[in-house]
Amino acid sequence: MDKAIAVDTRRTGGDLVVAGLKRWGIDTMFGVPGVQLDQLFDALSRGGEGIRLIHTRHEQGAAYMALGYAMVTGRPGVCAVVPGPGVLNAGAAIATAYACNARMLCLTSTINSAMLDRRFGALHEINDQSGVLRNLTKWAARASHADEVPGLIDEAFRQLLSGRPQPVALEIPPDILAQLTVGDYPEDRPQISNPPIDATLIAQAAAIAAAAERPMIIVGGGAQGAGAAVRRLAEQLQAPIVSRNMGRGVVDDDDDYALPAAAAIDKWPEVDVVIGIGTRLQILREWGTDARLKVIRIDMDQAEMNRIALPAVGIRADATEGTDALADAIARERNNRPSRTEEIAVLRTAFRLGVARDMAPQMAYVDAIRAAMGEDDVLVDEMTQIAYVARYGFPVHSPRAFVTSSYQGTLGYGFATALGAQVGAGSRRVISINGDGGFMYTMPELATAVLHNIPLIAVVFSDGYFGNVRRIQQGSYGGRMIASVLHNPDFVKLAENFGAVGIRAEGPEALRQAIEKARGINGPVLIEVPQDTDSMPSPWKHIHGRKVR
Template structure:
């Protein structure tokens, strides 16, 4: 997180603080906007309503950009995509009641994937809370509903509390396991005077550092290993340099979760990929005498997506995680280190630099990785290889592309086959909470976060129908996102799942509209393609557009044109 650190910036904040202290007309809602500016917030997603208009009173005069989605779920997914690209919290202004229940799915996805998100909502006036009087947008306990989807959910009972509660939120985002935070402000508190409120951002705590003794123990364990393996997750996304140095020093094969793709560069000889659910990679992990798991839940959707319980760790397990409780879930460690991944890996590297590499291990990791990758690739079926060609076409035609995926067949294939060139370049909703409709709004958020990079939303026809109106949001916000629509005319993956279990498919062959006509009606460019050659030319054309481009690929046509 970047905070004001120059004399000028701090002076500006001090001036605002003085002005706010002396001007009785300033409200809590206006102070909130100034505080968010101080914490580096540049964009807010929300749909104004009668219960939130007072949050907007100070927005026009601020430096914060407001983006209006067409549904609060879209606001949450946009904030999620923005946060995954920047590492900073995505911020939403959400109305009481239905606005909050609408955004709940997006908050749950962010919670499952440890994504920083700040959701600021209104709520009924303090004297009306929990009254059951049937007030507009009333819930029995809005705060209670969202406590389970957040690091914390707080009801602001006085304007004076605001700086402290925001400081707690940004401490979570900066210094702990990042997850959504919900702050609800009663209608009478939003308009309350903010006299004397200190609105400069506070100094946030440092991320937890590893105990020196635990680092020494981990170094001893790893340096003595003959067959070490590293399992890295999204919690290590800021530690690419340290992870690479450690892997090369240990000559250890490295597997990456979906949210960790890119931590080792494409083609690195120690990169296994994200195939922990496949037999060949499971065998590699099972034969390791020491496994280092860093910033990973060791959860089902990264290690057992085939749901057979076949992933096993037989060697000693060293775990590093910023969340102490997570260290005790799924696989119990022989050595547990509560620490920020970057700090802990840097300390491990520093310790191991003082020791000579184990000669018996020289070259073992690269040879084992090459054999594993070859065996994995040999097992891919024709549809998987054809969809791999689709993703390879995207990355070759659009250098530096960020691919934001939904729950759709090419994304499932890419989770196995694709090696991202850099961190924060491949993410999707098929892991963790696993929702549909994520890709389009999350892609909008990603493009807003990285306007100079190409961003592709890879989504299926079923998922796109969940959040299709967000095309209007992208046009309105002038976000030239590329939407690559994989159309198999229904819920194809679920249909296949039902057939494999001898269940007559019901509810999966849904009506599919004319997406090209719909996209053009929203003001987007739109085209249908069937081959890699045409796709490349249309991708290049799309990068020159100032509006979103929808490129439809019909699955059957692609498979005919691009056999394995």
């Protein structure tokens, strides 16, 4: 071929990243541009058709949005942040994704390859950024040549989509993003497969479960999407399905076998077999164990099996596949049991009535929010008094419709996470409930919501305090108040100044009406709800477990 008309088939490392995102079906990306990511963002500009880029005002916001997207969709949420300060800004969101078992990919850069680890004081240089990322993620790697990008992108997605879902990170130095190469992806993507199920372990678990007199099923975030299998197993065993936080929505809260964890604790001493499905099973540590209790676990993470107590049987499997296999084996046992649905209904009803009585001020708001929402709309909580009660008082009717921050308890995560959740939720509306303290952490992302027309409905309960800090100081430190008073803007005017719709709602009924109005608005809405949290009882009674056996 005439060299003068030869086609240059080389691509930059940045081009290969974009090609890899498309290869794995990524249609949305959150990020903040910066000099060490210029080649990646330029590649998106040139060849990123089909990828919606939502650029944010802060790396924290970008990473939280990727988290919310992942939690609502179950698919990978991707964020791109600059190295050094950008990675550290994103760190809280990555740590929360780890706690929540969320499929987040954090793409970042470094300083130029030739300067790595030499401590010259280059722009955005921090010591051992790779080590920081390794300690926050399931898997982290760095590219040292553009030819490595295809393999590393494929491996990142293999890690995201196989085994226990947790965040991963990939560093690509700026010179590698700019480097030209003829390297490319192989024709076939790496195969994603679940571990084979050990039939012997299934048979052992089935024999134990079939012999149980008072079995209980506990589900966690790993069982999201396994609801039908879990429901079938519960019906076979006539066992309550117990959930809290990450497991909420695995089955409908109104299901005949559904039972909130706080309603189940008093029955825990009677349980002879507990089946934990996709859960850390922290209840074993909090509620206690004894020699009479047999534990069966179904989990993708083998390391989780023995962390709290040695199970009688630990089955490494996808939640749906493992639960279906166990249910099939129990069916062969001809396991017929008297119905316990009436007993479970009595417990569930008594609990709800007790919560409505004991937490009346908070439940008035929780009920108003639920009444204004669609059946499969999504609620994203925060570290605030209404949200604490919502963790056990808000009815959840479908999977991935309740988002919380798991054991991280990440103050300030909610608003930005809810924006990403709304992007992922499509026509489902997302309601974000915030305290005034937490909301201000990522408040500037109101600009992102308006710019990208993200129709999130954000509720801010404002009392002018870090409410939980103040409650603790009042109750445990003789009322000595320090660092808990807040100075707030007028949140309605704040929203309007950003170009969003602002509404003030005084009381639960006004909040219900405001949310119903907001659902008809095609754009972001901020609802301020002034309140006096001094009139609210402590929400912790039904959140903290206690030893009962």
